[in-house]
Amino acid sequence: MVREDRSPRQHWSGFLTVCVVALLLAVTAAGPAVAEPSLFVSGASKDTNTVLAGDSVNVTATVQNTGNSGGAMSIEYVVNGTTRATERVVVDAESAVERTRALKFDTPGTYRIKVKSPGNSAGRVKVKPAIVETTRTDSTMRELKIRGGMVPTNEPYVMNVSGPANRAFTLQSWTVNASQEAFTQDVTEYTEPSAADISVPSGDAASVFGVVTVGSSGGVEPSSMQFALNRSTLQQAGIAAQDVRVYHRVNGSWKAAETAVASEQPNRVVYEADTKERRLTPSGKSSRRSPSHERQSSTNRRQMDIVSPSGELSKTLAVPREPMTRRCWSTVKSSTRPR
Structure with missing residues (x-):
């Protein structure tokens, strides 16, 4: 038997040949990468x-x-x-x-x-259930849109109204009695009364500081409101905080609404007034007529004033009432009580 004698060089050559073939086979098996989403x-x-x-x-x-x-x-x-x-x-x-x-x-x-x-x-x-949106604001007025989506119809519903604290007065909340879950009310708050197209007290004996008008909405009646007056405004008018009252103009005469101080803050006083018409009561007798309020607007709006019990109008605010197109309240200073 003849034994084949191979040199080391021949052994390495065979080994390299096997490795190269194996490597080529591995690459061929893998092939190109498959495109996939992620x-x-x-x-x-x-x-x-x-x-x-x-x-x-x-x-x-x-x-x-x-x-x-x-x-x-x-x-x-x-x-x-x-x-x-x-x-x-x-x-x-x-x-x-x-x-x-x-x-x-x-x-x-x-x-x-x-x-x-x-x-x-x-x-x-x-x-x-309801939201209050500011649709427009400037130095003289603020327009709000109050929208109800699912308010209770068996009890008053309170909507908070956020507003700037640097105004003479601002609405803080608006409460309604609603016979329907969904409604819309447009509210305009005037810090410059002359910009409001409503009948407000005028003349030397009256000084009006602000007006709020609220467009009526069928089936939705005001119940109460909260509003804030700056203490500086009260001081300039010479009115004590507890002497502020709300009055509403109804059929040519003034009727009073229940008004109370809701809270006192360092720079302003927050009041709450009952705005339900059935609870409005006439003011006391007066020895003088108040400044003229007899001008009627084309939309036949009603009006409410905030006054002191001594007869000095301290401010006026306004809110419309059914079946009127709009209602209103305001704040004034006068030497006599409204009639």
Whole structure:
């Protein structure tokens, strides 16, 4: 038997040949990489934090694809853990798209909104029975829109009115008795009385500081209101805080509303007045007529003044009453009581 004698060089040559063949086979088996999409929800947001019952919130989701091929996925709009809507989204490779969905909320409360998958929070939204929105404001007036969506119809409902603290007077809250859950009222607050198109006290004996008008809404009656007067305004008028009263002009004569100090603050006093017409009572007798209020506007509005019991009008405020188009209250200084 002949024994083959190979040199070390021949052994290494064979080994390299085997390695090269194995490497070529491994590369051939792997082949080119397969293009695949990679989609996920990368963000979520909403267009408001507060909404009226019965209104919708627009929720926007961002869907991103980091893969090298276009693809699609289904996203879920989830409210308090319950899926409210599902949407199929197609996204090109290495790009992102946005989708917006309106979600309606009928019941007051606080809701947490998410878009998944994976879950991305759009935050919380507060749904209110009624809201007060400022639609316009300047140095002489402020326009408000009061909207009811699901207010109780068996008891008075209070709506808070936030306002600047640097005005002579501002509404703080407005309470209504509503026979319907949904309504709209337009409120205008004038810090410059001459800008208001209503009949207010005039003449040398009267000094009007502000006016508020409220457009009437069928089935919604005022119940009470809170308003703030700056202490500097009271001091300039020479009126003590406890001497302020509210009067309403009804059928050519003045009737008083129950008025009380609700709270006292360092720079202003907050009052609450009963604005229900059935509880308005006439003021006491007067030895003199008050400044003229007889001019009637084309919309036949009623008016209320805030006065001191001694007969000195300290301020006037205004609010419309059914079946009138508008009502109003205001604050004035006079040497006599209104008649």
